[in-house]
Amino acid sequence: MFGPWMQLGLATTQLAFEAQTVIAMRLAKLSLGGPAAGVEAQRMVSEKVMAAMEAAATLATGGSASTVVKDYRRHVRANARRLRRG
Structure with a gap:
């Protein structure tokens, strides 16, 4: 019964931690x-605007x-990979 809500909460928490990594790398740059x-x-x-438009379209x-x-996490992980490469 609580499975989907717990999964959403976990995914949102993971997104928050992943976003903090990207924020730190961007601030350094x-x-x-x-x-x-x-x-x-x-x-x-521009990425934030596009991601918000994508989220609105999804909903x-x-x-x-x-x-x-899930889509936000995909974008954040891609940014983290790009920023790690330099």
């Missing part, structure tokens, strides 16, 4: 300044909160 920081700032804002077409969290 932004603190260095220069052209790379500007590109990262623009990328960060508007009958998708679940679990699907939205």
Whole structure:
């Protein structure tokens, strides 16, 4: 009975921890300044807008909160991989 809600809670908690990693790496990159920081700032804002639009479309077409969290986690993990590479 509580399975789906517990899974959603766990996935949301995982998203929060993964996002903190990306935030830390982005702040480190932004603190260095220069052209790379500007590109990262623009990328960060555009990614957030696109992710929010994707989430809204998912919900508007009958998708679940679990699907939205899963998609956000996919984006966050991709950002973490990209930022780790430099």
